[in-house]
Amino acid sequence: MEMMFLWPGRTRNEKLRALQKEYLEKISRFCRAKIVESEEPRGLGEKWADNILEKEGKGLEKHLEDGYIICLSDKGKEMTSAELARLIESQALISARKLIFLVGGFLGLAPRIMDRANYKLPLSRMTLSHELARVVLLGQVY
C-alpha cells in the first residue's frame, strides 16, 4: 500500500512542519508514504481567491493520477478512527491504487478538485486551520 499526503504549498508554521515530518516517519514504518507539497501561486493577495484556487488546482492535478482520493472537507460524514482505519484497509485489499489524502490551502480547494474526491472527510465539526488539519490527519492515519 502506498500513501501520499498532498497539499498546495509548504506548511509555513515550523512546529507544524516538524510534526508533519515526525508523523510521516511513523507512518513510513508501516507503508510507503510521502508528503507532496505542490506548486503554489506567489504574490497573489486574498482578493484573487479564484486565481489562487485555480493555480493551486493545476499544481494538485499533476499528482492526482489514478489514486483513491480522500479529501479533507467541511462537508461529508465524520468518521471515527476505527471507521477510517477500515476504509484504509479495505482500499488496500480491493485495489493497488495509491491512497491520496488531499488537504487544501487557506482558501480550501477549487470545486473541480473537490469533485474528484472518492471520499470527503471532515475531521471535526470545528474549523481547524489548514496547517493544523494536515497534522491532525497525519496523526490520525498513524
Place this chain on the structure above:
Amino acid sequence: MEMMFLWPGRTRNEKLRALQKEYLEKISRFCRAKIVESEEPRGLGEKWADNILEKEGKGLEKHLEDGYIICLSDKGKEMTSAELARLIESQALISARKLIFLVGGFLGLAPRIMDRANYKLPLSRMTLSHELARVVLLGQVY
C-alpha cells in the same frame, strides 16, 4: 475574562509543547490565560490505571476551584467553532467565573473529575492523542 487550560502532567512531545506555548501567547492577547500542568504520579505502569487516575484527579482538584469547567470528552455533543465562541462569550457575560478547559492524560480522567464538568466537549468523532487534543483545543479557542 480569565481562562485556564488544565491537564495532568507535562506534555512530553517537544513540538506539541512549543505549539501550546505559541497558541497560549496568541490567546493571551485577548484575555488572561494560562496553562496549568498539575501533578502527575510517577513510576506507575499502565496496569495501575485506577491509581494513576486517582492521583491525577487529586492533582487536578487543587485547581478546579469554582470555575466553569469545559472538559474534553469523547461523549457529549460536538460544537462548531462558532458555537464554542458563543459559549465562551456567554460565560464571560453572565459570570466572572474563570473558564477552565480540562484535558485528561493518556488514560483520560477519573469519573469524579469528569462529573464536575459543566460542559463535555468532544473535538472530533476521531480519537486524538491527548497531547494533540490539547493543541487542537488551544488552536480552537484562539
